[in-house]
Amino acid sequence: MATRGLNKVMLIGHLGGDPEMKYTPGGQAVATFNIATNEVYKDKDGNQQEKTDWHRIVAWNKLAETAAEYLKKGQQVYVEGRLQTRSWNDKDGNKRYTTEVVAGTFQFLGRKGEGGGGAPDIPPPSDELAPPPQTGDKEDLPF
Numbered sequence: 001m002a003t004r005g006l007n008k009v010m011l012i013g014h015l016g017g018d019p020e021m022k023y024t025p026g027g028q029a030v031a032t033f034n035i036a037t038n039e040v041y042k043d044k045d046g047n048q049q050e051k052t053d054w055h056r057i058v059a060w061n062k063l064a065e066t067a068a069e070y071l072k073k074g075q076q077v078y079v080e081g082r083l084q085t086r087s088w089n090d091k092d093g094n095k096r097y098t099t100e101v102v103a104g105t106f107q108f109l110g111r112k113g114e115g116g117g118g119a120p121d122i123p124p125p126s127d128e129l130a131p132p133p134q135t136g137d138k139e140d141l142p143f
Helices: 061-070
Strands: 009-016 021-022 029-042 046-058 078-090 095-108
Touching: 021 061, 029 061, 046 061, 046 078, 061 095
Parallel strands: 046 095
Antiparallel strands: 009 029, 009 078, 021 029, 029 046, 078 095
16 A cells, blocks of 8 residues: 655744735736744743744635735734745756745634634635646746
8 A cells, every 4th residue: 555645734824914926927826925923932941932933825826816815914814735845046056945835725814803804714726726737947936
């Protein structure tokens, strides 16, 4: 029996800025945005500490258009998707890498007036909304 892997990410955080919307040369919508997640813990001396991690989110097609229309800086959001690592060569010929969350769905959180609750939850994408296959060629990406 073959073993399969699992690549699933679930995040709840606040948007660091409004989504940035672009289109690929082939006309596919792609939105990128960052969310911050916070962890509160006590250090070895018993003092409360807070750690913030930033996550780059990429949404494609109709999900991208919805994100660009409804998501705003500071809003709390639940994002579910998968991790993806891309590589490319920069202008100096150095190999660069980035890891991002490819969103499959998201939901608005928080109360009305706090940037949440004013729009419906976004359903999971159908096959027509799946992101395009990755070729590894940075030139195909609009960012």
